[in-house]
Amino acid sequence: MTPERLQRLRTVLDRRQPDLTVLLEQVHKPHNFSAILRTCDAVGVLEAHAVLPSKGLPPLPEAEGEAAGSLLSAIGSGKTYSESSGSAAKWMFLQAHPDTASAFKHLRARGFQIYAAHLSETAVDYRTVDYTAPTCVLLGAEKWGVSAEAAEGADAHVAIPMLGMVQSLNVSVAAAVILFEAQRQRLQAGLYDQPRLSPERYQAILETWSQA
Numbered sequence: 113m114t115p116e117r118l119q120r121l122r123t124v125l126d127r128r129q130p131d132l133t134v135l136l137e138q139v140h141k142p143h144n145f146s147a148i149l150r151t152c153d154a155v156g157v158l159e160a161h162a163v164l165p166s167k168g169l170p171p172l173p174e175a176e177g178e179a180a181g182s183l184l185s186a187i188g189s190g191k192t193y194s195e196s197s198g199s200a201a202k203w204m205f206l207q208a209h210p211d212t213a214s215a216f217k218h219l220r221a222r223g224f225q226i227y228a229a230h231l232s233e234t235a236v237d238y239r240t241v242d243y244t245a246p247t248c249v250l251l252g253a254e255k256w257g258v259s260a261e262a263a264e265g266a267d268a269h270v271a272i273p274m275l276g277m278v279q280s281l282n283v284s285v286a287a288a289v290i291l292f293e294a295q296r297q298r299l300q301a302g303l304y305d306q307p308r309l310s311p312e313r314y315q316a317i318l319e320t321w322s323q324a
């Protein structure tokens with residue numbers, strides 16, 4: 113590894129936010145899954161969580177590319193770290209949960225507040241909530257949206273105002289809009305100014321990344 117490459121890995125790791133995550137609830141289209149992880153990487157998210165579709169994963173269209181395919185396979189096999197060659201998935205941790213209740217239990221135990229991106233009657237504008245505390249942004253399935261169970265269990269519903277004719281955004285677009293607001297708030301709060309990981313964890317991840 114060149115010194116420049118090592119420095120690049122360090123620079124990225126210095127900005128990783130261990131207390132900002134996403135929960136993808138039955139998001140099943142590989143290109144959406146992949147696009148969300150790409151955004152997560154850009155924002156500095158360290159780990160992502162997923163509840164897989166109950167009927168299993170759909171066949172992966174070849175056209176979606178190796179990155180998304182290998183990513184979903186990794187999640188489906190229950191691995192917590194993707195060895196995928198996909199560009200974004202390589203740089204974060206992925207954890208699959210069997211159902212929404214288990215995912216919530218896991219995230220709650222770690223102190224995450226959960227904001228469901230959900231266009232409900234009680235939803236507030238996504239720019240009005242605080243993303244500087246430990247936060248999980250929950251995103252719903254392409255067709256059905258957030259489940260009733262997840263909507264009920266979330267701390268708040270956040271919505272991106274829709275002023276046009278269509279009722280909702282593509283899930284990966286919604287994820288990007290909300291996560292970049294979280295990034296904006298965290299930049300302002302100085303959360304990217306110094307490493308957020310413990311020295312031990314930082315070193316362990318750096319070693320893993322060095323071999324990627």
Ligand code: SAM
Pocket residue numbers: 228229230231250251252253254255256257258270271272273274279280281282283284286287
């Ligand atoms: N018919 C579904 C529904 O009623 O929720 C639409 C699902 S939408 C295509 C997929 C996911 O993207 C949603 O569950 C939500 O998480 C997110 N999403 C899409 N547009 C959104 C918006 N304007 N505000 C917040 N989240 C949005």
